[in-house]
Amino acid sequence: MNYKELITKLDKSNMPRHIAIIMDGNGRWAKKHKTKRINGHKEGVKAVRRIVETAVEAGAEYLTIYAFSTENWRRSKTEVSYLLKLIMDSLVKEIDELIKNNVNIRFIGSKEKLDESYNKRVMETCKKSWKNTGLHLNVAMNYGGRKELLDAFNSILADVCSGKLDTEITEKIVSDYLYTAGMPEVDLVIRTSGEERLSNFLIWQSAYAEFWFTQTLWPDFSREEFIQAMLDFQQRKRRFGER
Numbered sequence: 589m590n591y592k593e594l595i596t597k598l599d600k601s602n603m604p605r606h607i608a609i610i611m612d613g614n615g616r617w618a619k620k621h622k623t624k625r626i627n628g629h630k631e632g633v634k635a636v637r638r639i640v641e642t643a644v645e646a647g648a649e650y651l652t653i654y655a656f657s658t659e660n661w662r663r664s665k666t667e668v669s670y671l672l673k674l675i676m677d678s679l680v681k682e683i684d685e686l687i688k689n690n691v692n693i694r695f696i697g698s699k700e701k702l703d704e705s706y707n708k709r710v711m712e713t714c715k716k717s718w719k720n721t722g723l724h725l726n727v728a729m730n731y732g733g734r735k736e737l738l739d740a741f742n743s744i745l746a747d748v749c750s751g752k753l754d755t756e757i758t759e760k761i762v763s764d765y766l767y768t769a770g771m772p773e774v775d776l777v778i779r780t781s782g783e784e785r786l787s788n789f790l791i792w793q794s795a796y797a798e799f800w801f802t803q804t805l806w807p808d809f810s811r812e813e814f815i816q817a818m819l820d821f822q823q824r825k826r827r828f829g830e831r
């Protein structure tokens with residue numbers, strides 16, 4: 589069945605409101621095709637385009653993709669610079685098309701370690717889409733779940749010390765200080781390439797998420813598989829701790 593037919597099978601009243609994707613396997617894809625790692629990432633960008641388009645067609649609300657983690661700085665200098673440039677170039681290249689498709693895009697993650705000019709360019713480019721009311725696309729860039737929580741706790745502490753905040757800390761307050769403030773919690777986490785870990789991705793927001801894993805390497809991840817993940821989600825019984 590092609591993806592358009594699969595979309596018609598989705599129960600619109602039970603959609604995962606927030607889907608998070610760990611795009612894994614670019615390096616192994618490159619190895620399999622006897623080419624350089626960077627070509628795996630280049631192919632990965634094509635998959636990002638395909639999946640974002642499909643998310644728009646399926647009427648998804650929030651999609652967060654893990655583009656670069658706080659741990660990815662440990663890779664070789666060449667690969668790190670390549671990834672940073674590839675992500676920026678893809679954003680700049682795709683922004684008009686994203687805007688046309690009513691996508692509201694933002695980068696979530698720490699600004700530390702990235703050049704001020706890089707952060708500024710990201711902000712200025714994304715800002716053009718912030719009036720859009722369709723898919724909310726978050727690109728997790730220099731993102732780490734523990735770093736996000738530490739940033740939140742330190743901001744809470746600062747606001748308590750300055751008197752701006754004088755209540756006990758609740759789950760709502762923590763959520764409101766995260767990069768994802770105001771967004772729904774994650775319903776569905778998808779990870780490609782056969783790895784079955786969360787890898788410090790949206791650890792607070794995924795507390796009750798359903799997980800969906802596939803052996804497919806990210807550059808090969810198809811529109812059909814993406815919709816299948818949503819269909820499988822709709823078959824799950826979510827109990828949130830109840831019997």
Ligand code: FPP
Nearest residue numbers: 611612613614615616632633655675678727
């Ligand atoms: C994991 O594969 C992938 C990444 C660390 C980078 C993901 C980035 C992209 C797909 C680039 C585009 C992003 C945007 C937003 C345009 P890996 O290198 O860990 O693969 P391996 O585990 O097989 O070595």
